[in-house]
Amino acid sequence: MALDTSSTGAWEALAACREKSPLVQCITNYVSMDIMANVLLAAGASPAMAHSIGEVEDFVKIASALLINVGTLSEEWVGGMRLAAKAAVAQGKPWVLDPVGCGATPFRSQVISSLLALSPTVVRGNASEILALAGLEGATKGVDSTAAATEALGAAQQIARRHGCVVAISGAEDLVTDGTRVLKVANGVPMLQQITATGCSVTAVVAAFVCLFPQQPLEATAHALAYFGLAAELAAADGAKGPGSLRVGLLDNLWSMSQEQLLAGARVTEA
């Protein structure tokens, strides 16, 4: 089954996720663990948070995809991250990197750089993180925490080409590129930024979708972003009064989203 970029493709991806319930192993930061697990469950996938050096390789064997997020990074966790990434590559399973806070500190940037060298299938970050990630590798542009997605597109394409991966830049509109093609995703609401770890969580949905369509990580990534953003739009339309009720509605709508809603609302276009 080939995914196109239309909302039909988005529905095919979501329907597959609900039907097959892929096990997504998450090595993620403490802040995100609750909402990420709940987002994966609401999307029909199955989360497993396991990070210990004593079992990550064995866990990868039973998982369908791996997510590595470096949010609350510590030296103790780095070994498990590296082992898990290598195991995923060795077993032909996709893994997704979320380079949280890239550029904020030398320790963090160095760890992220070493993870990027382990061939992630997809990298998803905000514009500042993607700019910093490219900068680590020789680009001249610095970190700009107020950068728009479009400002980081060149950096994203450079990373994508050099590492043979898909790079997604989150923003008011998201951009997803494999180094050649660029998809634009125009879903979501600004208030999502007032809920912690929503960027972390959508990256886990990316992992779930990508493992179901291993030949089309570009399209699968864009559809995951569209689905997640649309769920937030629907929650806002339901009357969310702030970030507390928006989070509740986000989970409800990820769970209840119908084919009609997704076909009507997903906005992925070739940029």
Next chain:
Amino acid sequence: MALDTSSTGAWEALAACREKSPLVQCITNYVSMDIMANVLLAAGASPAMAHSIGEVEDFVKIASALLINVGTLSEEWVGGMRLAAKAAVAQGKPWVLDPVGCGATPFRSQVISSLLALSPTVVRGNASEILALAGLEGATKGVDSTAAATEALGAAQQIARRHGCVVAISGAEDLVTDGTRVLKVANGVPMLQQITATGCSVTAVVAAFVCLFPQQPLEATAHALAYFGLAAELAAADGAKGPGSLRVGLLDNLWSMSQEQLLAGARVTEA
């Protein structure tokens, strides 16, 4: 006060929990910490998350019960788990084991097996985990992640008899056994499985109830499961639209549940 298995017993257990507010020390996984603490508070108990080898034994002294959940296991935490379990046994306080993911990896199974040897008062898991746990000890049945509670009853009874503990199997209907008697609990809604760490959290309520009725861990465990499942039923009846609002309603109903609601809704029977 003796608890019977009727809903009168369930109410006695809940009323005691609200009145005495037992301190439940939780050594639990990162994913569950927020909801577990909130569930204990909503049930009238008092949570304390403390896991460090430097203080677990001292913490057990002031706690009324101990919960050990191995969800996001790492080598660094195992020492604290073992020390705490031993301290609980030495001090005559009940401790409850949640063998999350038993069978998933050798590291995990080995740690769980070593904890089981430290005489838990209650073990609660899903059917796959209980089957794996029995398998670790020589039974021939393997792990089956789709197993129903009834398929794991033999394994549960074997564990219960060998270790002198109560074993609870979560499922569409829960089963609780001390190796001889079997209680069936028919509360809950399927959507609970779309909220992360609800199984973890109900196990903490088991710890709270069991420490108040140390002579009747079988009945106290069943009543905790019934109370929790009924709160989810009431939340669903309140109009929960998905796992986001179900979680909110679960906490609200754990807190507000009246004697009338529990007497009318708890469904524990001798199997």
Next chain:
Amino acid sequence: MALDTSSTGAWEALAACREKSPLVQCITNYVSMDIMANVLLAAGASPAMAHSIGEVEDFVKIASALLINVGTLSEEWVGGMRLAAKAAVAQGKPWVLDPVGCGATPFRSQVISSLLALSPTVVRGNASEILALAGLEGATKGVDSTAAATEALGAAQQIARRHGCVVAISGAEDLVTDGTRVLKVANGVPMLQQITATGCSVTAVVAAFVCLFPQQPLEATAHALAYFGLAAELAAADGAKGPGSLRVGLLDNLWSMSQEQLLAGARVTEA
């Protein structure tokens, strides 16, 4: 801009937080991470959870304030806490200490005592914790978990004078002192105690407010407590039915609180 203690001062503090969005670095316990980050975002601030010894000093450089909360304490985290506190002092940035569970175990009390020696700008705890904290330093009063804020005022003043910091005692009414003046904050609802980590979270808002008014930590602390408590009152008035919906409404109201609401509702007085 000078903050007075009236609700006008509270509004000035909140407006500044929303406008400047200070980055608050949080080294906090696992239970609190989700709600603390969400509370900071709802208040207009920017959270960053970073605790590793490998990067805490670099993180302090980009942060505006630091929070240290010892809830789920372990030996591995203590080094990062100490390094971060020292870096904050060296860089002239405020840091706030939340001495969770002070007095519960020797390990915990010893770590807290060593942190108190590193010159926090503000200390916030419940009455039992503040009494224990003073007791560590030679006072004779023991820990009393049912103590009211007023019972701990002497202890708070002693700590404030000895360490040149502001001390806040949470309770039905909060008290805030710099050793000389005492402010009383009469906002909040009792059910806040049934939501885990609300005390932790308001302490993060204290850090956000204090860094914006470095000459007035007493007033800024009181206003943070008033703002947070009022958001809970508004959520209760919105019809929260239990701790689940109260938490949702708390976040919504922190986000949406208007100037009119805060001017009418904040209750800080000179005691």
